[in-house]
Amino acid sequence: MTAQAQIKASFPVRRMDFGFEGVPKYWFHNDPFLTHFLSNLSSLFPEGEFFFVTSMRNIRDKIDDPVMQKEISAFIGQEAMHSKEHKVFNDYATAQGIDVDYFHRRVGKLLKFGHKILSHRQQLAVTCALEHFTATVAAQLMRREDQTNEMHDPVMRKMWLWHAIEESEHKSVCYDAYQRLYTDYPTRAGTMVVAMIILSAVVADQQVRLMAKDGQLFNFKSWGNGLWKLFGYKGFITQVLPELFDYFRPGFHPEDHDSEALEQKYKAELGFQG
Numbered sequence: 001m002t003a004q005a006q007i008k009a010s011f012p013v014r015r016m017d018f019g020f021e022g023v024p025k026y027w028f029h030n031d032p033f034l035t036h037f038l039s040n041l042s043s044l045f046p047e048g049e050f051f052f053v054t055s056m057r058n059i060r061d062k063i064d065d066p067v068m069q070k071e072i073s074a075f076i077g078q079e080a081m082h083s084k085e086h087k088v089f090n091d092y093a094t095a096q097g098i099d100v101d102y103f104h105r106r107v108g109k110l111l112k113f114g115h116k117i118l119s120h121r122q123q124l125a126v127t128c129a130l131e132h133f134t135a136t137v138a139a140q141l142m143r144r145e146d147q148t149n150e151m152h153d154p155v156m157r158k159m160w161l162w163h164a165i166e167e168s169e170h171k172s173v174c175y176d177a178y179q180r181l182y183t184d185y186p187t188r189a190g191t192m193v194v195a196m197i198i199l200s201a202v203v204a205d206q207q208v209r210l211m212a213k214d215g216q217l218f219n220f221k222s223w224g225n226g227l228w229k230l231f232g233y234k235g236f237i238t239q240v241l242p243e244l245f246d247y248f249r250p251g252f253h254p255e256d257h258d259s260e261a262l263e264q265k266y267k268a269e270l271g272f273q274g
């Protein structure tokens with residue numbers, strides 16, 4: 001075995017095969033807004049993660065460090081698996097009348113346009129920005145046991161926690177590649193601003209459409225409760241804003257936010273060996 005073949009990535013690629021039959025309609029908090037919010041995010045993953053994978057494949061040959069090459073391969077493996085499993089869930093949700101497939105196609109067109117007009121450096125900067133957002137939300141999901149305990153369906157709970165663990169495990173890979181190749185702060189920071197504006201607009205639009213399609217548009221109780229849980233005092237998103245904004249610090253690195261203990265806790269709970 002060559003020395004290169006002996007090098008291993010710092011995290012594994014886990015093959016998953018979830019079955020979603022029987023997932024209740026409002027499996028999160030028994031609430032339309034909050035359940036649709038997670039379906040909303042899920043609709044973005046297959047195409048979004050394909051974009052991440054492509055942006056890393058674009059630059060992989062420019063990286064001459066064999067350890068970083070292994071990390072990139074493992075990153076691609078994890079994201080490909082997330083993409084696949086969320087697509088299976090999205091197809092299930094669409095069959096249940098929650099039409100996330102429409103969003104999937106629309107986001108796909110937007111990201112294809114991004115591939116066409118953005119340079120490899122800019123595409124990688126988009127991936128770094130969205131990976132930081134994903135890793136921050138993933139750590140928060142693991143931290144906020146009060147939220148994970150409201151995931152009443154065991155399969156959905158396992159899928160979201162598996163995804164959260166892996167987002168934490170690979171949170172530095174794109175950033176390290178970007179820093180090694182470009183170290184261009186204005187592009188990194190500017191891209192985060194644009195990415196967050198577009199992401200917020202897409203998620204808000206999709207949330208309104210999901211609630212309307214489900215006949216819940218005027219369910220003010222669900223809207224109020226959901227928005228408070230996300231953006232209110234001690235809200236899920238409110239609490240992560242400092243960590244999210246830390247991305248703009250010139251010396252920022254994803255590992256400055258330690259999520260190791262959370263990863264270990266949930267790996268043990270889900271029975272993951274590595």
Ligand SMILES: [Fe+2]
Nearest residue numbers: 049079082167
């Ligand atoms: Fe992912």
Ligand SMILES: [Fe+2]
Nearest residue numbers: 079131134167
């Ligand atoms: Fe990721």
